[in-house]
Amino acid sequence: MAARSSTTPWTHHLLPLLLLVAANTNHAATFNITNQCSFTVWPAVVPAGGGMRLDPGKLWVLDVPDSTASGRVWARTGCSFDANGNGSCQTGDCGSVLSCKNSGNPPVTLAEFSLNQFNKLDLFDISLIQGFNVPMDFLPAPEEKQGAPPCRTNYQVIFCPPTDLTSSSPIPPAPTAIGPSGMESSSKRGGRAVAAIVASVIGSTSVLTILITCIIIKRRIRRNQELQGEEQEFEELSLQGMPRRFTLQQLQEATNQFRDKLGEGGFGSVFVGQIADEKVAVKRLDRSGQGMREFLAEIQTIGSIHHINLVRLIGFSAEKSQRLLVYEYMPKGSLDRWIYHQQDNKFNAKLSDFGLCKLIDRDKSQVITRMRGTPGYLAPEWLTSQITEKADVYSFGIVVMEIISGRKNLDTSRSEQNIHIITLLQEKVKSDQLVDMIDKHSSDMQVRKQEVIEMMKLAMWCLQIDCKRRPQMSEVVKVLEGTTSIETDIDHDFVATNPESFRFTGTVDSDPPLASDVSGPS
Numbered sequence: 001m002a003a004r005s006s007t008t009p010w011t012h013h014l015l016p017l018l019l020l021v022a023a024n025t026n027h028a029a030t031f032n033i034t035n036q037c038s039f040t041v042w043p044a045v046v047p048a049g050g051g052m053r054l055d056p057g058k059l060w061v062l063d064v065p066d067s068t069a070s071g072r073v074w075a076r077t078g079c080s081f082d083a084n085g086n087g088s089c090q091t092g093d094c095g096s097v098l099s100c101k102n103s104g105n106p107p108v109t110l111a112e113f114s115l116n117q118f119n120k121l122d123l124f125d126i127s128l129i130q131g132f133n134v135p136m137d138f139l140p141a142p143e144e145k146q147g148a149p150p151c152r153t154n155y156q157v158i159f160c161p162p163t164d165l166t167s168s169s170p171i172p173p174a175p176t177a178i179g180p181s182g183m184e185s186s187s188k189r190g191g192r193a194v195a196a197i198v199a200s201v202i203g204s205t206s207v208l209t210i211l212i213t214c215i216i217i218k219r220r221i222r223r224n225q226e227l228q229g230e231e232q233e234f235e236e237l238s239l240q241g242m243p244r245r246f247t248l249q250q251l252q253e254a255t256n257q258f259r260d261k262l263g264e265g266g267f268g269s270v271f272v273g274q275i276a277d278e279k280v281a282v283k284r285l286d287r288s289g290q291g292m293r294e295f296l297a298e299i300q301t302i303g304s305i306h307h308i309n310l311v312r313l314i315g316f317s318a319e320k321s322q323r324l325l326v327y328e329y330m331p332k333g334s335l336d337r338w339i340y341h342q343q344d345n346k347f348n349a350k351l352s353d354f355g356l357c358k359l360i361d362r363d364k365s366q367v368i369t370r371m372r373g374t375p376g377y378l379a380p381e382w383l384t385s386q387i388t389e390k391a392d393v394y395s396f397g398i399v400v401m402e403i404i405s406g407r408k409n410l411d412t413s414r415s416e417q418n419i420h421i422i423t424l425l426q427e428k429v430k431s432d433q434l435v436d437m438i439d440k441h442s443s444d445m446q447v448r449k450q451e452v453i454e455m456m457k458l459a460m461w462c463l464q465i466d467c468k469r470r471p472q473m474s475e476v477v478k479v480l481e482g483t484t485s486i487e488t489d490i491d492h493d494f495v496a497t498n499p500e501s502f503r504f505t506g507t508v509d510s511d512p513p514l515a516s517d518v519s520g521p522s
Contacts, residue, residue, distance in 0.1 A: 029115055030154040031073070032141055033060040037160035041075040041134065042089060044100040051076070051100045054159075064115065074110035075134040075159045109133045111157075137161040242296075243303040244315035248322050250275075255282050263334065272329065279329040280314060284322075295323055311350045376409040376420070380465050390467035396476065397462030401425060404452055404459070406439030422463065426494045429460065457486050464491050 033043050035054040044051040045062060054060050064071075078090030085098035092108040094100040141154035252258065254273035262270040268285040295318060303313050317324040330350065379394035381387060398409050401421050409421040418424050428434050438445050438452050445452045458479055464470055469491060471479075478484040 029064050030141070031062045031064060031157050032154065033062060033073075033157040033159075034058075035075075035159050036162070037075075037134065039077065041077055041159055042079040042098070043073065043075050043157075043159070044092065044094055045073050046071050046094070046100045051094075051098050053079075068115060070112070070114040072110050072112050073136075073157055074108050075136065076108075077134065109136055111136065111138060134159055135161060242300055243313050244326075246315050246317045246324070246326060248317055248319045248324070251282055251317050251324055251326070254280065258282075258284065273326075275314075275326070278314075281327045281329050283325040283327065285324065299325075308348065309350050379467065381467055388467055389472070390470045393462045393470045393473060393476070394467075396473070397459040398422075400455060400459040400462070401437070404439065404445065404456060405437050406441055422494045425456075425460070425463075426492060429492050454486065457490070460490050460492065460494070461487050463494050465493065466491065 031045065033045075033054065035041050035043075035056055035058055038056055040053065040055050042051055043054055043060060045064075047068065052060060074092050076089040076092035076094070079087060079093075079098075080089075081087035081098045086096065087098065088096045092110075137156070137158040139156040139158065141156050246254075251273065254275050255271045256273075258269075258271045260272045262272050262281060264270070268283055270281050270283045273280045273282045299313075299316050306312075311330065312328040313325065314328060315326040317326075332347065377395040377398050379387075379391040381391065398421070402409055405421060407421065410419060411421075412419055417427070425437060428437050434453050434456055435449055437456065438449060440446070458476065462470055462476065469487075471487065475484065479486055
């Protein structure tokens with residue numbers, strides 16, 4: 001059975017193609033490597049044979065040592081080496097040497113082989129990696145009639161094989177005479193045809209089953225290796241002073257198998273638990289593809305921060321793909337239950353975590369990320385996935401308007417034009433009726449309407465669609481402290497009806513965030 005990379009040379013964005021060659025082998029193989037390209041290639045075979053120069057039409061016979069269990073074969077091009085075998089290749093280079101010792105992951109078409117493995121089978125995996133493509137064939141070599149070692153399978157490796165493997169069209173069968181004998185012959189041929197089809201289906205199914213089984217086993221082995229690597233990485237990165245580490249079993253017992261859910265957000269669910277004499281909240285993070293190193297970096301950062309308005313991080317758990325955070329329990333629940341009422345003046349509000357935050361290097365002003373968060377609080381630029389620290393400023397403006405109006409930003413119980421607080425704010429500011437936005441149930445704000453309107457102007461400064469026109473949070477703090485004034489040139493079109501109004505056209509002209517600023521969401 002042969003495998004061909006059906007793409008033409010130099011093709012990009014290639015799809016993987018798998019090849020399975022089965023043979024009961026007890027010894028290694030011989031590779032007859034032929035270059036049928038119109039240019040010179042430098043084939044590389046690791047770890048068996050290193051590499052060499054192979055001109056068009058030339059053959060390289062390589063005896064793979066019996067000790068070779070697996071390796072890779074590929075073609076390098078545009079190479080130049082000195083007498084000592086040192087140099088480089090334009091494509092498929094492996095350490096800038098003629099005799100390859102380690103293949104790495106060259107961006108070219110390559111074949112991975114395993115000889116006499118997995119129940120005495122030879123396995124080949126031809127990967128068409130995005131990059132330079134030299135088509136290649138793997139063909140079992142024709143059996144020699146004399147002198148061939150027993151139980152030995154040899155293979156042909158052909159670079160740039162012919163595109164048409166059909167030498168001639170089949171000759172049509174001669175017409176059969178119609179009669180009793182002809183009908184009987186046709187019946188026999190029909191039976192043989194059915195048998196051939198059944199055998200073909202059974203054979204194809206068997207090969208497909210073996211192939212799928214090998215893929216599943218390979219993926220499981222790779223995943224187990226990744227998990228073992230993460231555990232080893234955790235041991236290397238664990239530092240003194242980090243929060244307490246719990247096992248997954250401990251947190252399962254503490255939460256009664258995650259039975260009582262307190263809430264659910266964009267990054268996971270929170271469950272109530274009991275550890276010793278302390279009531280805790282356990283947040284079980286969704287799988288986000290985050291590595292152990294990034295997770296531990298966040299744990300170390302959050303665990304080292306102690307503030308009266310931050311929920312205390314007690315500990316964490318990191319086993320295999322499971323990521324859990326253990327916080328102190330907040331008996332009054334989420335702040336959104338109280339923010340519109342007047343009974344919260346003695347409360348101490350706390351931020352639970354930085355689930356929507358991502359650290360940005362000082363020399364960068366934006367970060368590309370996935371859209372995750374609470375609907376109604378997300379800045380318009382989330383639709384482009386290019387986020388700066390000004391996305392948090394927009395969310396702050398939404399919260400200010402919720403407090404002033406005494407309602408949620410999204411309220412489906414209201415009429416269609418009043419469902420979103422931003423739409424209502426745009427309508428009122430253009431009709432000069434901002435006073436109608438003030439919560440009628442708040443006697444304190446009703447007697448201080450002018451001060452409340454100034455706060456609305458601060459919120460509108462934060463809610464501009466163009467993120468470059470929004471203030472930094474350090475400027476917002478100065479406005480609240482009364483040391484600076486609110487910007488007067490404000491764009492009152494808060495509803496993004498044209499995506500071009502918030503799409504990035506280049507590097508954002510916002511200053512790098514100050515040390516006191518919260519950076520953009522992740």
